[in-house]
Amino acid sequence: MTTYIDLQIASDSENLPSEETLTQWAGAAIGTARDETEISIRIVDAEEGAELNQTWRNKQGPTNVLSFPSDLPEELGLPLIGDLVICAPVVEREAREQQKTLEAHWAHMVVHGTLHLLGYDHIEDAEALEMEALETQVLTGLGYPAPYAMDELSPETT
Known part of the structure; x- marks a missing residue:
C-alpha cells in the first residue's frame, strides 16, 4: 500500500509536521484498504480556515480539519480520495x-480527516462510536495516546 500526499502549506506556523510524517499518519488511517492512495493536504492559517468553513459548512470561524472527499468516477481508477484542509x-x-x-x-486531525475521506462520519451516535474506535485503534497503533x-462524544470536526 502506497500513500501519496500533495502538500500545500499556506500557513506561517513554525510547528508543522513533515510531509513524511503526514504521509505516515494518513497511510495508517487508510490501512490496507487500497493499493495506492493520493490525498491533498492544505495547511492554512485562521483567515483561510474561517473562509472555507463559512463557504462549505456555513459556520463562522475556522475549524480544525475540513474533509472534501473526491467525487471522481470510480471507473477512472485514479487514486485520489480527496482533500484535507x-x-x-x-x-x-x-x-x-x-x-x-x-x-x-496533529496525528489525530490527519487520521480523523482521512477517515472522513474514506466515508466515515460522526453525525449519528453509532457512527461516532465506530469512527472514534477506529481513530483510537489507528492512533494507539502509531504510539499516541x-x-x-x-465520557467524551465526538469532536466538532468534519
Missing part, C-alpha cells in the same frame, strides 16, 4: 486546551 492555529490551540502534545493532536476521554 487543516487549520494550524486551531490545531495548536486545541492541543493546548486539551493538554495534548502538538504532535499527537487514545484521543478521546471515555
Whole structure:
C-alpha cells in the first residue's frame, strides 16, 4: 500500500509536521484498504480556515480539519480520495486546551480527516462510536495516546 500526499502549506506556523510524517499518519488511517492512495493536504492559517468553513459548512470561524472527499468516477481508477484542509492555529490551540502534545493532536486531525475521506462520519451516535474506535485503534497503533476521554462524544470536526 502506497500513500501519496500533495502538500500545500499556506500557513506561517513554525510547528508543522513533515510531509513524511503526514504521509505516515494518513497511510495508517487508510490501512490496507487500497493499493495506492493520493490525498491533498492544505495547511492554512485562521483567515483561510474561517473562509472555507463559512463557504462549505456555513459556520463562522475556522475549524480544525475540513474533509472534501473526491467525487471522481470510480471507473477512472485514479487514486485520489480527496482533500484535507487543516487549520494550524486551531490545531495548536486545541492541543493546548486539551493538554495534548502538538504532535499527537496533529496525528489525530490527519487520521480523523482521512477517515472522513474514506466515508466515515460522526453525525449519528453509532457512527461516532465506530469512527472514534477506529481513530483510537489507528492512533494507539502509531504510539499516541487514545484521543478521546471515555465520557467524551465526538469532536466538532468534519
